Amino acid sequence: xxxxxxxxxxxxxxxxxxxxxxxxxxxxxxxxxxxxxxxxxxxxxxxxxxxxxxxxxxxxxxxxxxxxxxxxxxxxxxxxxxxxxxxxxxxxxxxxxxxxxxxxxxxxxxxxxx
Numbered sequence: 001x002x003x004x005x006x007x008x009x010x011x012x013x014x015x016x017x018x019x020x021x022x023x024x025x026x027x028x029x030x031x032x033x034x035x036x037x038x039x040x041x042x043x044x045x046x047x048x049x050x051x052x053x054x055x056x057x058x059x060x061x062x063x064x065x066x067x068x069x070x071x072x073x074x075x076x077x078x079x080x081x082x083x084x085x086x087x088x089x090x091x092x093x094x095x096x097x098x099x100x101x102x103x104x105x106x107x108x109x110x111x112x113x114x
Contacts, residue, residue, distance in 0.1 A: 042079060042080070048078035051080075068081075
């Protein structure tokens, strides 16, 4: 039955149904697609240190500073997904740091001269 043919008493229900459809469509359009579940693997200190580009000794001494550290009994293990997240979050260089790294060796920053 078309909206033009509905009795006036049925129009509020039709508007409610249309609003429910509109809200459902907006929710689906604005929700990011579900990411497939990634398999988390617990790495030993050697593998974790290699991925992070730090020494195994440094990783052991500073394991409390990393949120991806997992203790299993007496062993320290490290979440591979946590390491990837850490790398993504800390893999940026601010503009001041970048200027230091981008300058040719042997040159000085003109702003430092007094």
